[in-house]
Amino acid sequence: MAGLFQRMSLIFRAKADKTLDKYEDPRQTLDYSYQRQLELLQKVRRGVADVATSRKRIELQANGLSTQADKLTQQAQKALEVGREDLAREALTRRSGLQQQLTDLQAQHAQLQGEEEKLVRASQRLQAKVDAFRTKKETIKATYSAAEAQSRIGEAFSGISEEMGDVGLAVQRAEDKTLQLQARAGAIDELLASGALDDASGTSKDDITLELEQLASTSDVEDELSRMKASIGQGPSGGTQAIGGGQAPAIESQPTQQAPARARSLEDVERDLQGQPAPYEQQPSQPNAGDLR
């Protein structure tokens, strides 16, 4: 069968033969090969560790992104509660951008996990073969007598060479994939660091949070105001009873007339304290301020 794939096995074997031919005493080849096998085993183990590190990094990033996505959902909810559909829309738009990144990361995570499992299995297989080779090597060395040993060396050697070639390929492939992913992971880290995606630790506040907090403090001010109005409304009425009936109508009419004016001025003071222009004038430009991409 398979002219193509038979050729592939011949290539593996030809390489083994070529290496064997390099040494006059085949026993040298055994020792040399054993050294190379141990080196390869080390390399496979390092490969497994590298892949695991990359996988963990991706897991951390995915967690960060999904925390961020949850936060944006909550923000959208809050924005809707205070009747700011524009803010809610902005939050959800950003969330869908994050969702895309997250989906990509999850696909890569699955891929990397597959590579890791393959490498772990390859390293177990190679370990078993290397052990078998060592046993064989010692037997061959002990019974070394010309032609017979020569053929046994050839067998053991090409068998292990093929395995090493295969494992070598697997390591190479895992290394390539890991490198690609590391580049991508680095790009996401940069994105997170630049603040465009906002840090999942929540130490810095994004513009949506700021605006929501402003809205919240404005409504707190309104609540406070109406509480004050209510207490003032009660206060003077208590006072009028003490002072006398004649002045009462004038005092009662005052709060209702002055309340709107007072509310505005308190808001102005609040704005001045925060050193910011009136929040409602800022709205149209804000959603575009922090660009996601």
Add this chain to the structure above:
Amino acid sequence: MIVRILGEGQWEVPEDAVASLNTLDDRVEQAVSQGDQAQLTLALSELLDEVRSVGTPVPDDQLADSDLILPDVDSSLSEVEGLLADSSEGLIPG
């Protein structure tokens, strides 16, 4: 005969099962010669499934040459070509 699937290990496949593999194998060869990646993936996955189902795994501590080497299922055309080009020295340490 012993068949190796790259990255997975070796399988001992009985001689009388080889004929059934042949049909699948022709499709793999065809895909490679036509440069059809989708077809290659499909044909390879069927071929490898067949090898795994008719074959018995060669024990890890047994050293043996393979009669046939099959690329793994997500091999790309260029990877298969690269293997055959035999250009990369150091593929086989030793």
